[in-house]
Amino acid sequence: MSTRSLETEGLTKSFGGVHAVNGASVAFQDGKINALIGPNGSGKTTFFNCVTGMIRADSGRVSYRGDDVTGAAPHRIAAAGIGRSFQLCRVFPRMTVLDNMLVGVRPQGLLHRLRGGHNAGDIARARQLLGRVGIDHLERSEARDISYGQQKLLELAGVLMTDPETIMLDEPAGGVNPALIGRLGTLVRELNAEGRTFIIVEHNMEMVMSLSHHVVVFDRGAPIAEGDPATVQNDPRVLEAYLGV
Amino acid sequence: MRSASKAPDGTTGTSGTTFDRVLLGGKVLLLLAGLALVLAFPGLAPDAFILSVGVTIASYAALAVGWNFVGGFTGYISLGHAAYSGLGGYATALLIIDGGLNPWLALGVGALGVAVVAVPIGVASLRVRGASFVIVSIAMVLILLLVSQSWADVTGGSSGLRVPRPFSDDVLRPEQHERFFYLHVALVAVALLVWWAIDRSRFGIGLKAIREDEDKAQSLGVPTFKYKLVVFVISAFFTALAGGMYALWFGYLDPIFQFSILIGSYMVLMSLLGGIRSLFGPVVGAVIVGYSLEYFKNQYGDSQFHLVALGLMLGLVVLFMPDGVLPAIGQLVNRFRPTATSIREESAADLLARTTKTEPRQAEEVSR
Incomplete structure (x- = not known):
C-alpha cells in the first residue's frame, strides 16, 4: 500500500448548535486527485479549515503521513507540506504579483529571513511558476488590478511556491470561465503527474468527475459515501443528499 | 513598442525602462x-x-518612524505607542538620576529595557486584531498614565520630573537646540535605515503579507505571530529611543503629556498622512503635521482651536488622499508611465515569438 496521506478521525466542529463537521473520519489517497463534494452547508469548507489549522476542531484527530497534526497552527501545517487555496480566492491585493509569490518562500533561520526578498534565486523560481500558470507578464502589477481568473491562477502559483506535497483547493472552478476551468484542470493533472496529491472541494460536477480518482461525499458534516467517480455518481445516498429527498 | 516595457528575459532586474531610470534619478535628487x-x-x-x-518636528518624525515599524508593515494600528515613548523618557531620566548612568548610555539601556517590557505586552495584545487591538493599545497607555501619576516617589507624579541635561550648562540654548536637532535627525536616519532593510528582506515580505491578509499569509507558511512580535518589539525600541531623546532635550517629564493618547494619535496621523507603506511617509507626515500644529498653536494661542484646525486638515487628506501624500504623488507620477497596463497586449511580434518559439529578444528587435 502507498504511504498514507491526510486522514481524520472523528473530527467535530460546532458553531453554536450547528454541527458543521460531525465526527468526520476520512482518509485521502496519497498521490491521487481526491475530490470532496457535497451539498451547500454540508461542512466541506469547515472541514478544510479544521484540517489546515485555520479553526480549531472541538474534538477528533487529524494526521498527515502518519504524524499527528491536530490543532497545529496553519504555518506548521504549511511546513508539513500541505498548501491550500481559499474559497472565493485570496491574494495580497496591494502587493505586486511577484511579491505575492515571494511570500511563499520558506526561509530557514534568522539569516535566511534577513536576506533580500528580491534575490535572483527566489525571483527565478517565482517567474518560472508564474510562467507555468501563464501570468508571468503581470509580475509588476498589483494583485488587486488583475482579473479574478488571473487572481485564481496567482493563488495557485503562490501555493506552488511553498512546494507542497499535498494541495487543497477550495472551489477552484467557482466564478471562472470555462476556458480557465479547462486550464486549471490541465494544471492539476500535470501537477498530480509530478507526484502531488490533490484534495479538491468543488461543485462543478463535470470537473470533479473528469478529474478525480477518488471522491468523498459529505452530508451534514460527515462522509456518506466514497469511491471512484462512477461508483459515487450512482450511489443512492448521494442522490438523496443532493436532491434532499 | 509594447514589449519594451517588459523586462527582457534573461536579466533579473525589474526596472529596465527609461521612465524608471528617470524616476529613480528624480527620487535620488529629491532625497x-x-x-x-x-x-x-x-x-x-x-x-x-x-x-x-x-x-x-524631528522628534515627531522619530516617533512616527518608530510607530511605523508595526503600523506600516503589519497594519496593526496602535493608538497607544505613547506608552513606549513615555517609558523610554522615564527610563532614561531615572537611569541618569537614580542609576547615575551617563545620559547616552541611559538612553540606550532605557530603550532596551522598554523593548524587553514590550515582549509580554506584544504577546498579550497581538492576539487580537483590528479594533480590538486599538482598544488594547489604548488601555496600556492609560494604565501607565495612572501608574506614573500615582507612583510619585519614583516618577515625581503630577509635579513632573526634571531630567538632567547631557550637555554642560555653558552650552547655550540655541546651541542645545542645534545639537539635539542633529541627534534627532540621526535617530530618524538610523530608524529609516532599519525600516528599509526590513522592507526589502524576506522577513519584510512576510510582514507585508500579514498586513494584506494575515490568515492567507499563515497558510503560506509565514509564522505570523512571531513576525508580528519581533517587529512590535523593534517598534517599541525605536519609539522608546525617540521618547528618551525628547526627554534629554526637553529636560522635563510630566505623566499627562508623556502617556497621552494625543501623542499616540499624532504618531498614527502623521504616518497615515504621509503614507504608512512608504519609507519616508511618516517623515513627510511629521513635517506637515508638526509644522501645522506649531503654526495653528501660534495663530490660535492658548485655545484648543489648533486641534480643530488639524482635524479639518486631516479630514481633507483622508477624503482626497486616503493612502497618504506620498502614494498619491506616486500615483500621479505613474500616470505618465508610458505603458502602465495589466492586460497582456499582444503585438504581432509577440504573437510571432510565441508561435514560432523564437527568442523573445529577437522578437523585441523585430518590434523596434
Missing part, C-alpha cells in the same frame, strides 16, 4: 535636496524659537 535642506536647517533658522520647532 539629496531634502537631506541638504535638513542639514542646513539650523544655519537657516532665524531664531531659537524656529530652531526649537525644528527639533519638535
Whole structure:
C-alpha cells in the first residue's frame, strides 16, 4: 500500500448548535486527485479549515503521513507540506504579483529571513511558476488590478511556491470561465503527474468527475459515501443528499 | 513598442525602462535636496524659537518612524505607542538620576529595557486584531498614565520630573537646540535605515503579507505571530529611543503629556498622512503635521482651536488622499508611465515569438 496521506478521525466542529463537521473520519489517497463534494452547508469548507489549522476542531484527530497534526497552527501545517487555496480566492491585493509569490518562500533561520526578498534565486523560481500558470507578464502589477481568473491562477502559483506535497483547493472552478476551468484542470493533472496529491472541494460536477480518482461525499458534516467517480455518481445516498429527498 | 516595457528575459532586474531610470534619478535628487535642506536647517533658522520647532518636528518624525515599524508593515494600528515613548523618557531620566548612568548610555539601556517590557505586552495584545487591538493599545497607555501619576516617589507624579541635561550648562540654548536637532535627525536616519532593510528582506515580505491578509499569509507558511512580535518589539525600541531623546532635550517629564493618547494619535496621523507603506511617509507626515500644529498653536494661542484646525486638515487628506501624500504623488507620477497596463497586449511580434518559439529578444528587435 502507498504511504498514507491526510486522514481524520472523528473530527467535530460546532458553531453554536450547528454541527458543521460531525465526527468526520476520512482518509485521502496519497498521490491521487481526491475530490470532496457535497451539498451547500454540508461542512466541506469547515472541514478544510479544521484540517489546515485555520479553526480549531472541538474534538477528533487529524494526521498527515502518519504524524499527528491536530490543532497545529496553519504555518506548521504549511511546513508539513500541505498548501491550500481559499474559497472565493485570496491574494495580497496591494502587493505586486511577484511579491505575492515571494511570500511563499520558506526561509530557514534568522539569516535566511534577513536576506533580500528580491534575490535572483527566489525571483527565478517565482517567474518560472508564474510562467507555468501563464501570468508571468503581470509580475509588476498589483494583485488587486488583475482579473479574478488571473487572481485564481496567482493563488495557485503562490501555493506552488511553498512546494507542497499535498494541495487543497477550495472551489477552484467557482466564478471562472470555462476556458480557465479547462486550464486549471490541465494544471492539476500535470501537477498530480509530478507526484502531488490533490484534495479538491468543488461543485462543478463535470470537473470533479473528469478529474478525480477518488471522491468523498459529505452530508451534514460527515462522509456518506466514497469511491471512484462512477461508483459515487450512482450511489443512492448521494442522490438523496443532493436532491434532499 | 509594447514589449519594451517588459523586462527582457534573461536579466533579473525589474526596472529596465527609461521612465524608471528617470524616476529613480528624480527620487535620488529629491532625497539629496531634502537631506541638504535638513542639514542646513539650523544655519537657516532665524531664531531659537524656529530652531526649537525644528527639533519638535524631528522628534515627531522619530516617533512616527518608530510607530511605523508595526503600523506600516503589519497594519496593526496602535493608538497607544505613547506608552513606549513615555517609558523610554522615564527610563532614561531615572537611569541618569537614580542609576547615575551617563545620559547616552541611559538612553540606550532605557530603550532596551522598554523593548524587553514590550515582549509580554506584544504577546498579550497581538492576539487580537483590528479594533480590538486599538482598544488594547489604548488601555496600556492609560494604565501607565495612572501608574506614573500615582507612583510619585519614583516618577515625581503630577509635579513632573526634571531630567538632567547631557550637555554642560555653558552650552547655550540655541546651541542645545542645534545639537539635539542633529541627534534627532540621526535617530530618524538610523530608524529609516532599519525600516528599509526590513522592507526589502524576506522577513519584510512576510510582514507585508500579514498586513494584506494575515490568515492567507499563515497558510503560506509565514509564522505570523512571531513576525508580528519581533517587529512590535523593534517598534517599541525605536519609539522608546525617540521618547528618551525628547526627554534629554526637553529636560522635563510630566505623566499627562508623556502617556497621552494625543501623542499616540499624532504618531498614527502623521504616518497615515504621509503614507504608512512608504519609507519616508511618516517623515513627510511629521513635517506637515508638526509644522501645522506649531503654526495653528501660534495663530490660535492658548485655545484648543489648533486641534480643530488639524482635524479639518486631516479630514481633507483622508477624503482626497486616503493612502497618504506620498502614494498619491506616486500615483500621479505613474500616470505618465508610458505603458502602465495589466492586460497582456499582444503585438504581432509577440504573437510571432510565441508561435514560432523564437527568442523573445529577437522578437523585441523585430518590434523596434
